[in-house]
Amino acid sequence: MMSLKPRNVDFTETWAHLKETVAGVVGLRAVERSVWNTRFSDVYALCVAHPEPLADRLYDETRNFLEEHVAGLLQRVRGAAPLDHNDHNDGLLTRYVSAWREYSQGVAYLNSLYSYLNLQHVKRQKVSDAEIIYGSSATVTCPEHDARQLEVGELGLEIWERVLVKPLSAALTGRIVRGLAAARGSAPDPAFASTLREAIRSTVQVRAFRVRAPLALYQALVLEPYLAAAAAAHAQLAADLLAAGDVAHYTTHALAGLEREVALGARYLDSSSAEAVRACYERAAVAAHLPTLHATVPGLLREAAAEPPASTERRADLRRMYTLLRPLGPAALRPLVDAAHAQAAADGQALLAQTHSKDEAHTHFVNAMLTLHGKYSKLFSEVFGGAQAFVGALDKACSAVVNSGGAAGSAPELLARYCDCLLRRRAAADADVDDKLAAAIVVFKYVDDKDVFQKYYARALARRLIHQLSASMEQEEAMINRLKAACGYEFTNKLHRMFTDVAVSADLNAKFQQHLRDHNLATSTGFFIQVLQAGAWPLGGAMAPLAPPPQLERPARQFEAFYRNMFSGRRLAWLHHLCSGELRTRYTARQYHVAASTAQCALLLSFDAVDSWNARELRDTLQLEGDAWGRQLRPLLDAGLLLASGDVGTEEEEIPPEARVSLNLAFSCKRTKVRVTCASAPAQGGGAGGGGAAASDAGDAAHCDDDRKMYLQAAIVRIMKQRKVLRHTELIQEVVSQARGSFAPSVAMIKKCIEALIDKQYLERAPAALDTYSYLA
Amino acid sequence: MSGEDCDAFDRGDNDGQKPDKMFTLKKWNAVAMWSWDVECDTCAICRVQVMDACLRCQGESKKDSYGKQDCVVVWGECNHSFHFCCMSLWVKQNNRCPLCQQEWSIQRMGK
Numbered sequence A: 001m002m003s004l005k006p007r008n009v010d011f012t013e014t015w016a017h018l019k020e021t022v023a024g025v026v027g028l029r030a031v032e033r034s035v036w037n038t039r040f041s042d043v044y045a046l047c048v049a050h051p052e053p054l055a056d057r058l059y060d061e062t063r064n065f066l067e068e069h070v071a072g073l074l075q076r077v078r079g080a081a082p083l084d085h086n087d088h089n090d091g092l093l094t095r096y097v098s099a100w101r102e103y104s105q106g107v108a109y110l111n112s113l114y115s116y117l118n119l120q121h122v123k124r125q126k127v128s129d130a131e132i133i134y135g136s137s138a139t140v141t142c143p144e145h146d147a148r149q150l151e152v153g154e155l156g157l158e159i160w161e162r163v164l165v166k167p168l169s170a171a172l173t174g175r176i177v178r179g180l181a182a183a184r185g186s187a188p189d190p191a192f193a194s195t196l197r198e199a200i201r202s203t204v205q206v207r208a209f210r211v212r213a214p215l216a217l218y219q220a221l222v223l224e225p226y227l228a229a230a231a232a233a234h235a236q237l238a239a240d241l242l243a244a245g246d247v248a249h250y251t252t253h254a255l256a257g258l259e260r261e262v263a264l265g266a267r268y269l270d271s272s273s274a275e276a277v278r279a280c281y282e283r284a285a286v287a288a289h290l291p292t293l294h295a296t297v298p299g300l301l302r303e304a305a306a307e308p309p310a311s312t313e314r315r316a317d318l319r320r321m322y323t324l325l326r327p328l329g330p331a332a333l334r335p336l337v338d339a340a341h342a343q344a345a346a347d348g349q350a351l352l353a354q355t356h357s358k359d360e361a362h363t364h365f366v367n368a369m370l371t372l373h374g375k376y377s378k379l380f381s382e383v384f385g386g387a388q389a390f391v392g393a394l395d396k397a398c399s400a401v402v403n404s405g406g407a408a409g410s411a412p413e414l415l416a417r418y419c420d421c422l423l424r425r426r427a428a429a430d431a432d433v434d435d436k437l438a439a440a441i442v443v444f445k446y447v448d449d450k451d452v453f454q455k456y457y458a459r460a461l462a463r464r465l466i467h468q469l470s471a472s473m474e475q476e477e478a479m480i481n482r483l484k485a486a487c488g489y490e491f492t493n494k495l496h497r498m499f500t501d502v503a504v505s506a507d508l509n510a511k512f513q514q515h516l517r518d519h520n521l522a523t524s525t526g527f528f529i530q531v532l533q534a535g536a537w538p539l540g541g542a543m544a545p546l547a548p549p550p551q552l553e554r555p556a557r558q559f560e561a562f563y564r565n566m567f568s569g570r571r572l573a574w575l576h577h578l579c580s581g582e583l584r585t586r587y588t589a590r591q592y593h594v595a596a597s598t599a600q601c602a603l604l605l606s607f608d609a610v611d612s613w614n615a616r617e618l619r620d621t622l623q624l625e626g627d628a629w630g631r632q633l634r635p636l637l638d639a640g641l642l643l644a645s646g647d648v649g650t651e652e653e654e655i656p657p658e659a660r661v662s663l664n665l666a667f668s669c670k671r672t673k674v675r676v677t678c679a680s681a682p683a684q685g686g687g688a689g690g691g692g693a694a695a696s697d698a699g700d701a702a703h704c705d706d707d708r709k710m711y712l713q714a715a716i717v718r719i720m721k722q723r724k725v726l727r728h729t730e731l732i733q734e735v736v737s738q739a740r741g742s743f744a745p746s747v748a749m750i751k752k753c754i755e756a757l758i759d760k761q762y763l764e765r766a767p768a769a770l771d772t773y774s775y776l777a
Numbered sequence B: 001m002s003g004e005d006c007d008a009f010d011r012g013d014n015d016g017q018k019p020d021k022m023f024t025l026k027k028w029n030a031v032a033m034w035s036w037d038v039e040c041d042t043c044a045i046c047r048v049q050v051m052d053a054c055l056r057c058q059g060e061s062k063k064d065s066y067g068k069q070d071c072v073v074v075w076g077e078c079n080h081s082f083h084f085c086c087m088s089l090w091v092k093q094n095n096r097c098p099l100c101q102q103e104w105s106i107q108r109m110g111k
């Protein structure tokens, strides 16, 4: 039984017994349970000995013993082999691992035999871990050699490192590095693999108890020498690969090499080294060859951009190239991103330049852009995993191509025409109009001058609405909503106002008909009116004067009276050049329906009572001034509805006094519906044609400028209302960022707008601060 | 349209030489444009066209479902006209017409 009472102990005698058992434990020889218990008590007895505790002496003797023991092990491990040839198969590593297995286990047992000493004697002296880490114990400057006592197990490990590893360090390092190099080439036999792994792990385990730099030995002995050797090997590998074949050869093998290296590290090295192993490879095998690799990139991209399957291999090369370059950071990727941009931009220009029919310029443009965008979105997501840098490169390329301005017209114009064609009523139903319109937004987002697009779009929308050419109001509205989603409310404000007018007009017509019934007035069932608000509709061309005959005049007067009653403060102007009518002939054997402009209807209706007019008289009665006379009359003559005697249709010269126009009573035509065309008025897009935009481009530019100023002023008021006081540069920044959705404003223009608002007393220069404005409520 | 008697524009009250009209007007798609009945298209206070919303209303981007902005016109007894919004703010400082300096009183509001 163990006695707890302190007593006199003879150190020499007790240590002699204890030492025997310690030797047995450290040598992993069997120790009987009773002997173990007795020695356990001996340790206790020495620690609590009276009159003087003998713990320090025990500790010193134990250290001396272990030092001697490990010195013996060193001889065993070293063996007879010469140390300097570094043959990893010479058995030294095997002997080292076997000694380590035995010793590390034995020391662990010893640690429990000395439990009391560890607990009572060592722990009390031990500087707390926290103190070491946070340095509150100022005396500890170098924890490796600090004065504190180690637990016996720790002491054993420290002795192992000092007595055995240190003299062998060069030999161990050499063999481990050689062994790993061999393992990279081909898998070693399992026994050696596990020896290698254990030898490496021992360098971690021997310091595992340390708080500071527990991996220092592993790093010095294994990791650093290994990485130095590996870097040289990787550099050689990369040089060989590049010398041996093309870039495909390189990327394939370099990537395989990376995987092999990472696997090797995971298998043999400490898990903390994974990143260093990877980085070492990337530096030596990839980063060192960047100029060579970058030089191949443009060609690689060009070939990868071809249609699969021809490009399948190149795409794989490019993907591997990206995988290799990506970890090296943005600078290493930059040439790849630049090449991606250049390739997409060049391809876009090529697509635009493909031959196409002039009439289809808008379709060609939009399709080319969609092809470009679709192709490279897919390619970049396939090859670069849709990385943001490449999405950005594609955006940049698309926007450069879209706004490059071709011979066929500007992007805003072509895109607006594309939308117009899709939104018009067509003979054959087109099933994917909605998809095509949605796709048009993809192109729209790249258009710089969105406000110019808005002008073209608004003009086309006005034509569709006024002449009722829209295929469907749902589609119209859906498209406006798409534009609104892309660009905001202000962008579509006027388009919405046009829509409002159409809805309000439908309501007005119903109320007007009701009004006529209520007052027992003639019900003008064929009369339909659209009342547009000035300012919202982009209607080119001057209003053509016309004095309509009574048949047209009467409903107009009735409506005016009705309208005056409903609203106040409003003025109504008739836009005869936008009106149209349909007449039915009553003097012909067959009935014909004649669709014509208002002025043409007026001309025909003038023959209700007389068959023949003096040309000058007719013109003056209807007040068809200038070229309007010829423009309106000519198609009626061409259609054969009216007959001329004498020169009636002259443009410039005065009509001869004797010239007459008469109704062709013998009119006949194959079809019963006769559509009389009307030559476009100058500077006005015409009812059905494509655009007629070129003529008024200069006017557009000026108009656009005014609108931009208005937009900027509204933005400045909005910003200042919210911020109250703002510095000049900040205000400019905010305005630019708000306007970005529509156009890129110049600073000069913004400055002018600020000045204008100061004049209008919306803003003032803040009296106290320089370059600062404040809002005047 | 079902028949002759429904024809709207058929009823000339002059009995001309001919018993029959030569044409029947079947359809007339008329287009007219309204604007405020003002002497000057521009509001002298905010210098924006009176048909457009005033600068403040544009800045606020009031959105109703039709995109209509409720920024009407007001006429004074002097017959000068402005955005109602602009004038309401103006008279708080100075109850005179900014154009003719007459005392401001409302003649009518646009509707």
Ligand SMILES: [Zn+2]
Pocket: B043, B044, B045, B046, B047, B048, B054, B055, B082, B083, B086
């Ligand atoms: Zn105003």
Ligand SMILES: [Zn+2]
Pocket: B053, B054, B055, B056, B057, B070, B071, B072, B083, B085, B086
């Ligand atoms: Zn307003």
Ligand SMILES: [Zn+2]
Pocket: B076, B078, B079, B080, B097, B098, B099, B100, B101, B102
């Ligand atoms: Zn006035």
